[in-house]
Structures are given as structure tokens and as C-alpha cells.
Amino acid sequence: MKISILAIFCFLSLSCFAQRTIDEGAGWSAKDRLYMGGGLGLNGGADAYGNRYFYFALNPIIGYMIDTKLSVGTGLNWQRYSYSEPVKLNIDQYGVSPFVRYNFSQLFAYGEYNLINTPTYNLTQRRTYDRLLLGLGYSQPFGQRRGSINAMALYDVIYDQQERAFASPWVFRVFFSF
Numbered sequence: 001m002k003i004s005i006l007a008i009f010c011f012l013s014l015s016c017f018a019q020r021t022i023d024e025g026a027g028w029s030a031k032d033r034l035y036m037g038g039g040l041g042l043n044g045g046a047d048a049y050g051n052r053y054f055y056f057a058l059n060p061i062i063g064y065m066i067d068t069k070l071s072v073g074t075g076l077n078w079q080r081y082s083y084s085e086p087v088k089l090n091i092d093q094y095g096v097s098p099f100v101r102y103n104f105s106q107l108f109a110y111g112e113y114n115l116i117n118t119p120t121y122n123l124t125q126r127r128t129y130d131r132l133l134l135g136l137g138y139s140q141p142f143g144q145r146r147g148s149i150n151a152m153a154l155y156d157v158i159y160d161q162q163e164r165a166f167a168s169p170w171v172f173r174v175f176f177s178f
Contacts, residue, residue: 103139131166
């Protein structure tokens with residue numbers, strides 16, 4: 001029972017990102033430098049006010065390796081919060097997330113500028129919020145090819161608690177890359 005609860009918490013937000021490696025001795029074609037991937041997020045339960053919800057997110061990305069250590073790219077974000085109590089309500093958020101990643105062997109630095117469009121608190125209008133996420137990650141390779149499991153801790157350096165758009169300035173991600 002405890003193991004299944006731990007597994008559920010570990011996979012509340014699961015993302016998959018493709019990060020290619022380049023053979024320095026081979027030619028560097030655009031095909032070798034380009035990578036694609038994506039993420040999936042699932043969550044559910046009750047929010048801070050006791051309202052029951054289900055959360056689902058899709059986050060495809062495309063990236064380009066400038067050299068063996070540095071890559072840049074962008075991601076698209078779509079998230080849906082479906083509330084079932086006290087009233088049925090769907091809240092859709094969408095956005096774009098350009099990013100940069102620098103690898104130091106298994107440790108990497110990561111930065112992402114995130115723009116998210118979401119309904120305002122009273123749900124009558126939409127507003128775009130921004131985040132500047134900076135942090136570090138660790139990548140543990142597995143298998144014979146380029147697969148790895150990665151973990152990141154990111155901090156929103158422009159977080160504004162008065163806006164109440166995000167519950168915390170911290171973002172934690174665990175994802176696989178192939």
C-alpha cells in the first residue's frame with residue numbers, strides 16, 4: 001500500500017523530453033541537432049479550498065542543439081482543470097515556453113521563460129501571466145542508447161504572490177528522455 005501511494009506521488013506530474021546527443025566526430029546535420037519530445041501531466045484531488053478537481057496537461061517541445069553542451073528550444077503548453085464540486089467547471093490554460101539548457105555531464109542548468117494565458121479569478125476575462133524559471137537538473141542515463149531519467153528543481157525568479165496566478169514559485173519536474 002505504501003509503495004503504491006509513493007508511486008502515485010512520484011507520477012503526479014510526468015514529462016517526457018527528448019534530448020539528443022551529438023557525435024563530435026561525425027558531421028552535424030540539422031537532423032542530428034534537432035530533437036522533439038513532450039510531456040504529460042496528471043493530478044487530482046482537492047484544492048486549498050476543498051474543491052475537487054482533475055488536472056491534465058500536454059506539453060510538446062522542439063529543441064535544437066547548438067553544440068554538444070548547449071541546446072535551445074520551445075514548448076507549447078495546454079492545461080485543463082476540471083472541477084466537479086461544488087459546480088462543474090473547466091478551466092483551460094495555454095502558453096509557450098522557450099528554454100535553454102546547458103549540460104555539465106550529468107548535471108545541467110536550465111532556464112525557461114513561460115507565458116501562460118488563463119481565465120482571471122472571476123472567469124470573465126483571460127490574462128497572460130509570465131514566469132522565469134531557472135534551476136538545476138540531474139540526468140541519469142540508462143540502457144545502451146540515449147535514454148535517461150531526469151529531475152529538475154526550478155524557481156520562478158519573477159514570482160508575485162499578489163497575482164495569485166501560481167501557488168508557489170517552485171516547480172519540480174521528473175521526466176524521461178530518449
